Amino acid sequence: MSAFRLRPTVERRDAESIREALDACATPLPSVYGATDEADAALEPLMDRIGDASFILLGEASHGTSEYYLWRRRITERLIRERGFDFVAVEGDWPDCMRVNRFVRDEIDGAPEEVLKTFRRWPTWMWANEEIAGLMTALREINADRPKRRRVGFYGLDVYSLWDSLARIREYLKEYAPESLGTAEDAFACFGSEFGDEQGYARRTRWVPDSCEQAVLDLLAKTREATLRDGEHAFDAVQNALAARHAEEYYRTMTSPGPESWNVRDRHMTETLARLLDRHSDPAPGGRRAKAIVWEHNTHIGDARATDMARAGMVNVGQLSRDRFGAGDCVLVGFGSRRGSVIAGRKWGGPMERMPLPEAREESWEDLMHEAFDGEDRLLIFPDDDETAAPLHDRRGHRAVGVVYRPESERGNYVPSDLAARYDAFVYVDRTHALRPLHEEPVGKPDDVPETYPSGV
Incomplete structure (x- = not known):
């Protein structure tokens, strides 16, 4: 996608044409808990789509889902090892993430789980979890073979601190x-x-x-x-x-x-993000421009202009990044699922709970994907040409679960979205599982984590 442009409003398309369009741009996705070589092979279409792009924004439909973290980790490792990406920037606070940065850059010792105890502000589970501990270990191993000036960083972009x-x-x-x-x-x-x-x-x-x-x-x-x-x-x-x-x-x-x-x-x-890019880029005339990987919720990384957020006067990181760094140099990857479980709280500051994620609302994007893919996981690469992509520009509900969540009243958790304009690619996991927090055991029924976890990660 060379530039974002609004599509004209069209009649709501029938579900069958949308399911066919979804199936046409999708490839099978194995379990993220399985073998590394299978996952790497399945990600090849995304790596091809990324090409030489310098800004990869990886979303999530909730802040408490294991598969989203694990797929982002796999994509992140490949981008760093194979494409020379320089840092990971996340929806976390700068001071807390700076300690993680020092760990992955081999500037402090200790176990990653101990380093993550620095995340004390609610919701602690967003970054103090076993999935992030695994990412930290992987980044530190990558940095072990690099000179200090070329070590990969980990930074917080948020504003709560x-x-x-x-x-x-x-x-x-x-x-x-x-x-x-x-x-x-x-x-x-x-x-x-x-x-x-x-x-x-x-x-x-x-x-x-x-x-x-x-x-x-x-x-x-x-x-x-x-x-x-x-x-x-x-x-x-x-x-x-x-x-x-x-x-x-x-x-x-x-x-x-x-x-x-x-x-x-x-x-x-x-x-x-722009300051980090300047810091990691070569300052010499014609020097190398740094490459960034961003981890944030879909509501931040999916272009706001393709949702009803624009009507409310809201902008977001995906929109601003396309405008500032060039849409052709940005790849926005959304994530979503139909059902499963999730970590969240019922009110701001409340106890974290392991909650059920109900089946997606009828005729939402997630529901149509479930039907189109027969309940299987898929990687979608949205086509650029208007004729092929036309059914994917329909405005339908797309689930967004925040850190505050009530499964019994989730009808308002859907953002009307032109999916193919909001993202360049999409990772669909039909059934997801709650991530594993480090600080304390969440309230709620224990999750049914797949037996293969965490082999191959």
Whole structure:
């Protein structure tokens, strides 16, 4: 796809023509728990589609599904080993992911499970899980044979880390620029009793025009000034300052109606991705441009213009990446399933639970895939030509499960989507299983993990 363009609204197509179009662009996909050579062979059409692209965005239909993590790991390893990709950037917080980055780059020792204990903010299971521990081990092994400047990185793109990022900045200034420490203390003092309480700060700024925006902007300026004298830790310090600046804006706007807080978050993630690309690219004239792999939810990596998000004024990382880096250089890969189990919470901050994932809603994309593929897993590569792809541009429900989920009332968990415009490719797993968190045992019935797990991974 060379550029995104809106398709004209057409009559809703009949289910049979859509099933035929789905089957025509699909190839069999074995179990991700099986042999490595079978999985690698099945991924060849995706590797062909990726070609020389530099930005691969790998989605997921939920934050609590094992197969999505494991398929993304297989794709990621191949892109790094075979295509020279430079780093993985995920929907996680910068400070927490920096510790993972140091582990995979062989800068700190310890078991990956111990390193992942740094993820203490809810929902811990998103990154503190056995699937990510396996990825960390694989990346560290890859880096063992590389010079330091060419080691693969692991970074967090998200914007929730206001308090942790402020603490990291204060530590940095205390050690490297103590004369600027007062600016950090002013930022801490501004939040006062709301420090550590995002909801409390949001409520305060909603009713009283008294925000900490200027205090955080001053801290960003001081941090940038201080890092001019220090190259080793400068990038981390400035990124924490940027995360704090956009986190303050995010929390200040999250109680207001409209898309502003969502857009603050996705723009920050795209800006962070751009900074990482600059950092990993060769600065010499005509030097090599870095290559990035992004792991985020489908709602972030699937182009928002192909969904009803656009009507609400929302943008996302997939859309912004296509516009900023070039649609021809980006490959967006969605993921989905029809049924299974998932880790989630029934309310924000609530206990994580292992929940059933009900059968997909009738005539949703997942339901049509189940029928088209006779309940088998498939890899879909969407065609570029309008005539062949026309049935795949129908707008139908596409399931999106967040960290807060109630299986008994999931009807609202479907995003109307023009699937072939939203993604370039799609991984369909008919039945998925809940991932395995590290921090504590989730409430709920034990999952029926396939007997082959984790052989071949």
